[in-house]
Every structure is written in structure tokens, then in C-alpha cells.
Amino acid sequence: MSNDDTPRRDEAEWSDPAVDGAPDSVTLSPAEEAARKRRNRMIALGLVGFIALIFLTTVVRLSTNYNSGPGG
């Protein structure tokens, strides 16, 4: 099934940042980079904390269920 009105890939207009003059990356100032590193560290800490809480919860639930015996 073909449609003659549909432009072919090589005919379509593509935006090229290099041609259009748009920046293809963001340059951070030293202060911004330091702030980003601090935020990343906090995200890492948050993730580790979340994993630790999941582990702790699992251990608590397993021990509670084990102690309550097969009859519940």
C-alpha cells in the first residue's frame, strides 16, 4: 500500500543542530557541576536507603512469619 503524498525519508526536512546553530550540549559552570554532583550523591544515598529498607522489611516479615509457626 503506497501513498504518493507521503514524502520519502530522504526528501523530508530534518533538523540538524550543527547546521541550525543550536547547541548539541549544555556547558555547566563549576558551581553547577558541583551542585549536580551533590544532588547525584543524595539520589544514590536515597536509592541505597530504599534498598536497605526493602531488605529490612523482608527480614522482619520472614522472621515474624517463621516465629508464628505453620498455623499462622
Place this chain on the structure above:
Amino acid sequence: MTDASVDLSPGGAAKAAPPEAHQGSERLASSRDYFDLMKPRVMTLVVFTGLAGLVAAPGTMNWISAAIAILCIAVGAGAAGAFNMAYDADIDAVMKRTRKRPVPTGRVPGSEAYAFSGVMALGSVLLMALATNYVAAGLLAFSIFFYCVVYTVWLKRSTPQNIVIGGAAGAFPPMIGWAAATGSVSLEAVILFSIIFLWTPPHSWALALYKSGDYSAAGVPMMPVAKGAKSTRAQILIYTFAYLAASAAPVFIGLGGLVYAVAALGGGALFLTLAVRVFLSRAGDANAAEDELYAVRAGDKAARDLFAYSIAHLAILFAALLVEHGAGAFIALPGLGGA
């Protein structure tokens, strides 16, 4: 919306485009900014009431699971607060009380605040389900949804009843705490819910009376802006009676003992006195400048006092429950049973 007009048409104040102050300025947001997104002051009361609900509930609970449940309530409330700050950045930027928040100042982009809120909400609900039970997790999820969608998106800008209905979101924590401990919702949990639910109108409207200029400038149809100060003062008094009746209820069902009774009745008498003082005052009538949260015009002192004391009274009530059920200080009142 930066002029002093208030849009009270159906649909209320229009949502303005989110601030884009972060574009072109340095991204220096710290972890403190993200912590501030979670409204730590509101979170404190939420944690306290949630803990009281959990401790007052019958039965025993592993202390690690209990601590995780409280953490989940705190993070869930923080997630809702972050969503609120992201969505309301346009009106926060207009109000003196809120214009220094992380999103209106551009320190945290709105899109990141939404993402932060979503991750925190999801994490807190999942962890609550794992650590306690699905009833508590479901209530936590519903309370976050209620605060974000029903209150923030729908009610806040469209009706002066915004905080009356929306107040339910802040009333859930003790019920969630109770459900975390017992796996169900009982009459006691509903009463704890109703105490905070009925406390919210006099508390919020006392603030709105002496900050009405702020709300008016932002186009938020708070009761003093939409119906006037006189009507608000009367409604504060009416809701105070309802709140005091609800706060006395735990005594009659055996949930509150002697300590709680003293806090509810003695502290309630002072609450009523302050509410009557607001009713008889001209709080909210003047039209002078407003500055900081506790800086008020001379005529508004009664409203400021009620606002400040309302926080203290709610904290005292739930502290009494904590002392009675957590520290073994429960003394049953004659003829009223005991928990």
C-alpha cells in the same frame, strides 16, 4: 495572575503557565531545596498524628515495621506537598508567604518537582504495602491522590469550600497509622480522622483571615476572599463547636483516658474562647499591608492567636493519646470504659 482581582467564576482561578525561572539561570538546587519541597513543617504534624494513631491502636507491632510505616506516612505526605508546590508555583510566586519556595524561585524546575513527587509517592506506597498491609498502603495512596488531585488541582482554585473538603487529605494519617497496626479501619480510627477533618476549617480560615490580601492577589477563593471576613468568623465559630465535639468523642468510647480528657476539655475551652474572640473581632476587615507569617495588623491578632493555638491544641490532643497508650499512662474514666 498578578493583579488584585479574584476570579470567582465557575472553574475558579485559571492555572497560569509554570514559571521558567530556571532557564537561563544557574541550576544550583541543593538537597535542602528538595527537602523543602516536601513541606517539612506540615510533615511534622502528619508524622505526629500518624504515630499517635499507630500507638493508640490495639495489639502489638514490630517496632521496625512501625518505624517504616511512619517513614512511609512522612514521605507520602512529602510527595503530596511536592506535587502541590509544583502545581501551585504560579500562585505561590504571587503570595508573600510562599514566594520563596523552591519552585517559584526557580531553584527547582517544576518538572523535577513533579518527578520527585511521583517517585516518593510510589516508593512510600510500595514500602507501606510490604512493611505493613494493603489497607494502610491503599489509604496512603488515596490520601496522596486526594491531596494532589481533589484538593490541589480541583478544589483549591474553584471553591471557598476548598479546605473543608480538602482537609480530609490531612486527616488520613492517624487512620493510616491505625490501619498499619491493625489491618483495618474501626470507629476509633474514623473518630481520629474526624478530629483533624473538623479542626482544619477553623485553623486554615484563621490564617486566611489575616492573610486574605495574599490569597486575593493570587486569586485563591479562600472563604474570607469569597464570602467576606464576617461570614468567615461566624463559620470558624460553628466549626469550632463541631471540632470540640469530635475531640471529646475519644473519651466517651474509651480511647482517651484522664490525660486525654483534660487535654480535650481544658484545651478545648481555651480553643472556644479564642474562636469567640475571633467572632467578636474585626479580624480580616482591615486592608493594611501584610508581611511575615506571624506579623499581623492590630485587628487581626485574635485570628493569629487562634491559628497558632489551633496547632498547639491538635498536637496536645495527639500527644495525650501517645502518652496514654505509648507510656502506659492510661487512666480510664469511671463509667466510660477503657481501651
